[in-house]
Amino acid sequence: MTDHTPETTQLFLTAAMPCPYLPGKQERKLFTHLSGRRASSLHHLLSENGFRRSQNLIYRPACEACSACQSVRIVAEKFEESRRFRRVQRNNGDLSVEVRPAVATSEQYDLFKRYLESRHQGGGMTQMSFVDYEYMVEDTPVQSILVEYRSAEHPDQPLVAVALTDVMPDGLSMVYSFYDPDLAHRSLGTFLILDHVEQVRSAGLSYVYLGYWVKDSPKMAYKVQYRPLEVQKGTSGWCPIE
Secondary structure, three states, X not given: OOOOOOOOOOOEEOOXXXXXXXXXXXXXXXXXXXXXXXXXXXXXXXXXXXXXXXXXXXXXXXXOOOOOEEEEEEEXXXXXXXXXXXXXXXXXXXXXXXXXXXXXXXXXHHHHHHHHHHHOOOOHHHHOOHHHHXXXXXXXXXXXXXXXXXXXXXXOOOEEEEEEEEEEOOXXXXXXXXXXXXXXXXXXXXXXHHHHHHXXXXXXXXXXXXXXXXXXXXXXXXXXXXXXXXXXXXHHOEEEOO
16 A cells, blocks of 8 residues: 655546536636545644545645635634623534544434435435445544534434544544434534534534635635634645634
8 A cells, every 4th residue: 555645645626517605606726636545644734734634635725816715723722711602512412422432323324314314405415325434434544533413302313413534643523414404493514613612612623614605605704703713724734814
């Protein structure tokens, strides 16, 4: 098996495709494969430079004349808990949290399909089979976990939310999360992020990586509310968002 190092890593560029975030724009991605014993160190190095993992690939946007997608992370130690965030935490205080190996289950897949059909109708992921979901979860060359959230007060403790998360040397990177669409009053998407901030704090680590922030995209702009937030600025490194 080949061990890729920064010096031997080959980067590839995708063809232009319609941007999923900004109408009328085209997107291209710079990507490479993660494999071998050095996959974790390469993953961390590239993540530090704004890349994002998807299964055994790691990529970042490389769009011509557009830099709207910016990699962001929460500074967990200094995280500002707003009144709304405290209310979300109280509303979900009855949930149990369990960290599990990155192994797909039919229970997770059923919740995943319900979430997609409710929140992302017409999206490409709605066609994913259980095998596709299994690959999304288990095809990882780095240390990944599943965080499951259940209703502790319910007799059969139904699964209400799941986060697929990568464990980084300096924090947690949230790869993908989904939740029960019938529990909108709980603000589960927000709660999952708040819980990851708390997990990072408890472990004495520094950051929660949230992927890409797109200021002018309704689907991606919400991330700016988690402060302090840092954005990756290329050679300037990570800089605070004002």
